[in-house]
Amino acid sequence: MENSRELEIRQQIDAYVKGQLSEDEIQDLWNEFAKNPHLLEVLEIESGLKSILEEENKPKKASINVLPSWTWHAAAAAVILIVALVQLFKVDTPTELNQFLVANIEPAQIETADALRADGVNLTEADSLLNLGFEALISGDEDRALELFETVINNHEEEPYGSKAYLNKGIILYNEGDYQEASTAFQESADRAENNRMISEKAYWYLGNALINIGELEEAREAVFEAYKIDGVFRTPAFRLLQKLNYDLGKYDYDDFDTQQLN
């Protein structure tokens, strides 16, 4: 016989399938699945049942009347005419600098411990703090995450912990819109990560973005160029942002970077 707790969970499953649970309630439900994996089968059945019934109750597609072929030719001619007219009367609209900026930095960019593997490598205290900071951040507790990264900065300044902690701090501040403080943190990270290509690239790329947000375009251009030179994952967006910055700053003869590689 099912106990009342299980009935309660099954009501939560019903609400989950209907999209009525909050994020916290969903995670609580998954914690229950971890304790009672057989309830995952109920979730499977309910979600499958819902999608099957929805599919069956979808309105049938209206029948399609086949048009004579000349109508397609006429439609194609009309489209060509419209395109030609649009081209003729087109007015170029200038792109805005903020179209090239990162609006929000993903949690995946947060730096954590390198050696989180079962290969006998022990985690240091700084590694654990970085991981805890990441956990706090993805759980929505930015203040706690910031506090943990500050602890790393204050107690474990040695590399790679200093550069990672400053980078993570910068990411949180950037997402909170505190671009001034974020740029300071990214600069600290970049200074420390000279020998770490991946962190260095991230630090310069986000430093450039933060500086643009506070109107320091010349300094931003230098930072973005550093990110571009590292030739990593941000090379393409860095190139585009540099082009836009050069245009806005009136540096039309700026050709230090190789456009061919990006085509």
Next chain:
Amino acid sequence: MGMDYTKFVGAVLENDEAAIARHVKIITAVLIKFLRVRLGVSQQDAEDCAQNTLLIAIEKIRGDKLDNPDVIIHYLFTTAKHEYFKSLSKDKETNYEELPDSHFKPADQLSLLLNKERISILKRCISALKPDFKKYIEYWFANAAYETSVVAEHFEISVSNAWTKKHRVINLLKDCYEKKIQL
């Protein structure tokens, strides 16, 4: 029926390989589904992340750093997410053709729980339901936004009986589904 994390910790500390394997199989299945549904991870990546997560958790238990069941569950889910995000950030083929935009959390993808073959089995089970059960469950899901009291009123039963009847239909489908899947 439930997963006993205290026994899992005991098995790890005693190096009971058979018991560890039994528990790992159960936890891995949960983690794979969690990653698939909550983060939309592919089956292959979810399997890799779940395997790494278990290796990490076992090491942590061996180091006497994990023993409370609730903490273990929290650690498993967090580490699974962490493993996935780590694999993403290490993926050099990330497409940056478009500039990274704001990050948002897409809705859970419950449809990933069942593949086509399983959906087809479930369809056969639905068609085998007694007509009044089928009518009942169709009404239940067709009016998902309604309170259960509305369904209860429609079928002229109490709210408590409405839930009981719904659970009964789900249990029937579950039994049928499990039998057919084992064939």
